[in-house]
Amino acid sequence: ESGKEELISSLRAICRGVNITFMRQLETKGLGHAVLRAEAFAAGEPFAVLYGDDVIFSEKPVVSQLMEIYQKTGLGVLGVKQVSDELIMKYCTLDAKPFSDNVYTVSDMIEKPKRDQIITNFAVLGRVILPSDIFEILRETPPGAGGEIQLTDAMRVLARRDGMMALDFEGVRYDMGSKLGFLIANVEQAAKNPEFGERFKDFLKEFVSKLT
Secondary structure (H helix, E strand, O other): OOOHHHHHHHHHHHHOOOOOOOOOOOOOOOOOHHOOOOOHHHOOOOEEEOOEEEEOOOOOOOHHHHHHHHHHHHHEEEEEEEEOOHOOOEEEEEEEEEEEEOOOEEEEEEEOOOHHHHHHHHHHEEEEEOOHHHHHHOOOOOOOOHHOHHHHHHHHHHHHOOOOOEEEOOOOOEEEEOHHHHHHHHHHHHHEEEEEEEEHHHHHHHHOOOOO
16 A cells, blocks of 8 residues: 555656546557547647657657757657668658758658568657647548558658658667567666666676576
């Protein structure tokens, strides 16, 4: 009970002055459908989407990095990284052209492309900032890959119509939707922990030395 009370107290301290709304996605219709559920909460303002499977460690929060680009351009901004062909076919591919250091213009994208559809190896990973126009597009977006309403399909319409920006963000991203990604994230961050990182690395060295 004391641990529960401590957690509640910590959450209250973190969330003081913050308006939090919880909405349930009663049907598994995809990320696009989930975002559309938040239209009333966005209230006509630009908003950020943080993908639940992606955990990113960075000096400056990635959303803050993206906000700087949005404030300069007024266009939707995608947090991106280059990935392998195998991963790009699981994510999405972008038609991204250099704009400035680590910043790109985006005019098209394809969700879960086949190998011969890969445009670049830049994929959207974990964080995006979108204008409220995306909701109107989402309402007209038919089910796509996997029979779900894909946010990428709606962003593709936005990119083709108005253009979008992409930032190759500063930070290390972990795919927590993957069992291996989850394990890697825990090991790497545990090794960096200031409280027990050195002891954990000693354990790892001993453990690895016994592997055959």
